[in-house]
Amino acid sequence: MDVADVEATRAAPELRRAEVPTLTAWSSGLAAIWLREIRRSLRDRGQFIGGVSRPLLWVIILGVGLNPYFRGEIYGEVRFVVPYTYLQYIFPAVIALNIMYTSVQSAVSVIWDREFGFLREVLVSPLPRWLVLLGKVLGGTTVAMIHGAIVLALARFANVPITLTKLVGGVGVMFLLAFSLTCVGVVIANRLRSFEGFGVFSNAVILPLYFTSASIFPLDPALTRAQTRVVYPEWLVTVVEWNPITYAVDSLRGIFIGFNQFDPRYGPIVLAAAAVVFFALALRDFRRA
C-alpha cells in the first residue's frame, strides 16, 4: 500500500460527513450479525450431524417401528385413532423437534460471545442493543428453519406429498416457532454461565415440551373433552393443552397432512404472541448483559 492509496481512502469527502447511523447502516449491521450466526452454525459440524440424524432416528426408526400399532382393534373392529399412518402423523412433529433443538442451541452463541469477549466488540459498535439481539435471533431462526427443512427431505418416505402451498404455509409456521424458541434460548443462556449447564438445561426444556405437545400421540379429536379425560390422565391433557408447542405442531400438521386436533386459528395466534413476548424477555435480559 503506498501513500497515495491511503490518501484516496482517507480523503473521500462525501464519506467523511458526520452522520447518525442511518437506516442503511442499521440494515448492514443487522445483516452482518445475521450472517455471522449462520456462518458459525454451518461451520459447526456437530450441530449439522444432529440436524440430520435426529429426523432419521425419529421418522425411520420410531415412525416405522410404531406404524403398525397406530391402529386399534376393539371387538374385532379395526379402528384408526386418526385417519393417517403413524409416519404421516409424526412427520410434522419431527419438523418441530428439529427446529426446537436447533433454535435453543443456537442461543449458545450468547454464552460464547460473553465468555470469549466478542460481546464487547458488538457493545462498542454504534448499533442499538435491540438490533444486535434481533440480528442474533434472526440468525438462529434461519439456521433452525434450515434444519426444519432437512426433515422435508423425508417427506416422500413418510408419504406426505409436498406442494408449494404447503411449503409456504409451513415456512411461515416454522419461522414463528424458530423465532420464539431462539428467544427462549437467549433467555436461558443469559441465566447460565457455562456451556455444560446450557446443554443439560436445554435438553430438560426441549424434550418435555416436545413429548407433551401431542407430537407422538394424538388426543383423539373424535372424543369429547370428557371422554379424552377418561382415556388419558387429566394432568396430561391439561399439560398438552397449555403447552404452546402443541399449537405449533398442530399447525404444521394441519398444513402438511391436513389434520388438526385444535382450532387451526390457534397455532398462528399462539406462536405470534410467543414470538413477541419472548423477544421482549430476551431483550430485557440482553440489555442487562
Next chain:
Amino acid sequence: MSFEVRDARESMVVVSEVSKRYGRTVALDGVSLEVAHGERYALLGPNGAGKTTLIHIICTIHPADSGTVTVGGWEVHKQPRRARQALGVVFQEPSLDTRLTVAENLEFHGQVFGVPRQLRRRRINDLLELVELADRRDKLVSSLSKGMQRRLEIARALVHDARVLVLDEPTVGLDAQTRARMWDYIAEVQRRHELTVLVTTHYIEEVDDCDKVCIIDHGKVLAVDTPAALKSAHGRTLVKVTARDEAAAGKLLETYPGSSVTAGQVVLPVDSTAAVTEILRTHSDEMEAMTVESPTLESVFLSLTGRAIRDPSVEAEQGGRRGVRGRG
C-alpha cells in the same frame, strides 16, 4: 459511516473528575486527563491501578459514577453511539470471533459500523497489508498466533473511520520480540491514519516513545508529562556497583543511605554527576565494576509510589489466570 471531530484543535479525549467504585472498592478517584489530537498517550500503572476501568468508561461500556468523558467532543454518556464511531478499541482480552476467518472478522466490523461496501473492501485490503496478514485473509482466526490475533484486532479497530485508537494492554501475553513488533505496528497505523492513540500498559519500558505518560495508581493520577520531563522531575540517576566482596558491599551500603542490593549489585541513587565521580574516587578499590544508569521511568514510578511497578507475586498470579483463559 464517518465521523466528524467537532473541533480538531480541542483535545480528542477529555476525562474530567471521573470516579467509579465497585462496592467498597474505589476503582477511580477523581481522575482527570486530556489527550491532545495526534498524541500517543500512555496510561502507566500496575495491575489493578484502575486503567482498564477508565478505558471501559471511555469506551462507553460502563458508566462513570461521577464526572464526564468526551471523545472527539462527544460526551460518551449522552451520545455513546457518536463516541463509538470515533473510537477504535482493542481490549485487553481478545474479542475476535475465532470461528470466522480474518477477512470475515474485518467485514463484520465494517458492516456493523456502517462503512459503505467499496470503502470497506479497500480499507480491509489496506489494513491487512499494513499488519502483514494479507496472506492469511481466508484463514480461520483460531489458526493465528496470539501476536497475529492482536495485530488483527488493531486492524479491525480501524476499519471504520476511528479517530482515537484505544489499546488496553496491547502487549500483554506476547513474547518480548512480538511485543516490540507490536509497538512498531501501532506507530505505523498511528502515522498513516493520523490517529490519536491512548494506550495502557504496565510494561514501563514500553512508554518511552510515547508523547505523554500518565502515571496512575490506586485510581488516582500521580503525574502526567512527557517521559523526559517525568524523568528529570522524579527520576534519579542510579549507580550500580558490583562489589569486590561482602565486606566491600557492606561498607558501601553503610556509607550511602538509601542504597540497596538488587541482583547482587549495590544500587546507589545519586543526584549529580559529581556524586558519581565521588563514589568512583573513594571506592574504586572495593568494586569490580560500576555502571551509571541515567533516570528511567522505572525510577520515576518508584519515587512516586514508593514501590516497583511490577510486583513479582502479582505477575505470577496474572500469568496463571491468563493461562486458564487462553485455553478456553
